[in-house]
Amino acid sequence: MPWATIKMMLVDWLYLAALGIGMALLSMAMDQMIEYMQTFQMLLMTLAGRSGSSGYDYLFTYLSWLGYTELLVICSAMFVHYVAPQAIGSGIPEMKTILRGVILKDYLTFRTLISKVVGLTLSLGSGIPIGKMGPMVHMAAIVANLLSNLAENFEGAYGNESRKAEMLAAGCAVGVACTFSAPVGGVLFSIEVTTMYFSVRNYWRGFFAAACGATVFRILRVIVFKSETTLLAMYQTHFPKDGFEPEELPFFALIGVFAGFLGVLFIAVYRGLVMFLRQNRFAKKFFQKNWIVYPIVVAFIVASITYPRGYGRFLTGRFKFTKTLYDIFSNCTWSKPLYSPESPHGCSSELFGSWMNHEGYGPYNVYIVATLFATTFLFLSALCNTMPIPCGMFMPIFVVGAAYGRLFGEIVSAIFPEGIPGGTDQPIFPGIYAVVGAAALSASITHSVSVAVICCEMTGQYIYIIPLMLAVIIANAVSTYFTPSIYDCIITIKHLPYLPDIPPSNAA
Template structure:
């Protein structure tokens, strides 16, 4: 919709060139600045592709605030603005990030909490989510699963394979159905559908040309990666760029989007790179099954070729300019603080390079290649498909791009050339530079697994015990709750603890999350548990039979024990409390006794009377004793 609005501003808003220029650049600049500001305000971790962080996360390293709801909102809104701006950026990485955010947040729901709390299951769920993201990007579930494996993990659990396939198939199915329901596509079809209706799509001699294309794409991808790494490092360390970002955050993304939009302006340099067409239309036309340099073109074919020609230039210059634009402007645009990917721009670079070689082959062999009396026509669109797979596979250093291209184009006729060219380009790129996402991991200083060194390296003389952590925190069977509580207090940053059989043998049995241990302590020795024990203890005390029976004399104000045998125990009770019954003068006579409701009971400490040897309540000393304790005798 945003791209259609941009074309409407360019074509129909005004006829003056400067008005067209303003209409062409206004929407991209506005959307890029909005995307940068929204991401900075809502979720700064949504900047970039997201694949480097996912690789780190799936290798067991916790990346803080990377899968939160705020990051999800920032990624969705920012990616929508980025794609609508028309910048030469992709979407495969952000869609993988969005898919993982959704899986992470779904795991927090009540019905999925068991999965979310289990660290191993959580990583398995995220691995399946990456496959969904790639499958929805290209409508390629098989290639999506393979790409998620190659991009995000160094070691992959085979048990996750069918889970990734199941999720990716459903995601790709709904993605294609949405194209039918929303965009009005006639039926469920490939993203860049190509049609090569021939029995022999390529001759055996062309395999040599496809190999040359793989070599060109391999060195081109290595050069692209070196330039991207150097420019990214320069942007991070340049004092000018740093000062500009500090002065006003929106200046840098606004300037980059303005430069890219100005280069692609159709009345300027953009006319030599077919910028008036959308990126998807460019790729579909490059995958065409006819030669643009042929003389016997139909009306429809001639309309296509007109997009790649001007009165002064031909198709070759347009294709070269398209390669240069995507090469340079993708490196520039990737430094903006917005959600972005790089797979689709590299895909277009490879398609244009392959189309150039295909057109040259058709020019050199206009009647086709002959082998044993059989003539095979040269199809330039096949070279474009091979080049797209070769260059994008070399940049990402993955082989699953071959499967993705086959699913995206709905063509399996060129599977052998695609595999050969991708193998060659991938080998060259790995020897010359690191992959796109590994270089991003190094630039962001994220933890990663380095490549294995040669056997003669001195690093092989270093043992694991030389640098491993020996003071490991663990729990074991029979561990006291006091030790467990202290360990949780002292190690608040540990999210999961290993469980061993005993502190001596240390045989690993599994792991328990911090949250589960806290719940266990609260359930066993927490406040509610202590209150429950106290209530049960009081209930048991109430049910116990009393050891002595108290008799109350109505004529006396003191309690005597019936089973005392000596006079010294007259004032002793089990709880060492002295009972004083205060007389209420409202009654006429004291004969109502202590059983009357008007009498109140005071509990007094017997320590003051331990040494008192009474001879009876009626003796003359009792008055002095009562006065000493502060007891007033009743007045009648």
């Protein structure tokens, strides 16, 4: 091989590594900022609750909770509005369009990157139920594009259009991989969601960049956060290796069916909301004239509903929405007595406390809390995603699916406290149902099967791949039959230019 080719290969590797590592650093810095901002909100609440009179406490904490959320959401919306409105929303639908060859103006500029990074940090910091994955995909694609442009200046080959598209595809993979520190699932998900036809030759590019990113991400977590766990997965689970019986597979299939219909409902709600805003005469007049009013109204609704001493007391304990996943995936059973040496499968009292006794209220029935939690956030995350701020919906849907799955698993466990009759004596592990539910609902909304792999990587366990695949495929089948995926739905809503799909070959 001539020297020029070797040099070009090395440069290529270097760029991919830079992309992966750069995005990992960015993701980590943002996570850290968001953590600080949410801790500050907690602090503010504590300070506001010190007046001594319970009436004033109630008022002040509510005002500080509402004010903080409003402030961050408004800041986010204004920053994005004035710096680069291209940063609004998820970004995956736009990337899908761009990867099919359409050029969207100013979508991949440095200005948009800044707008998205700041806007997303602010909006996530406010604690509203939105996700980080879609925006991360957009950001990684921008970084990939900027790197390509940089290379173009001193190397002609990067002027090649197809090379640019390859870099963008790698960027999408890195974006997903960095969000969940899931290199394999990230590559697959980005392929499934953004492209129609895929050149296998480029497979390793996304893989390599994502691996670099994930490695740096995990090593940094060890060094920066001094976490006692070294290279663990983000939501490491601890189920035994034979955590479920073949007899339970029909239950997992049932989760798939439910998740399929729930996904259809979610997409319908989201589309309904957007269409209402666009077509209702009053909404059109009011919100379109004063663009900032809509985020204010939505933030007000969301903050009021989630206010921890109000209805929020039913929305479980952990402060940050996504952190509830630790509780939902926990390896214990509600229906058994509290954890003790005699009851190894019972939940600890802290965990129960965080679900049943919130902010000094309660105890409430844990099944009711879980139902309210899941249902409320299903609608709230659809609502939040209609705001003109950078936001994703994968993570909230994932959490909602996990909560529904957990609920289902707990009911199965309550019905069969000694495990499925006829099998071995081991009890049901509702945590596994939660993982399956999370994957099934996200799969049903995004129309992707690789969520199963993301789930395994996020939890660091591989034992439930078969229930996962079963539920994911069934959920996909149900939702594909009724509705296009959320990304295709947004493409239609936003009137983004796109090529029609090739009709399925069975229509021959």
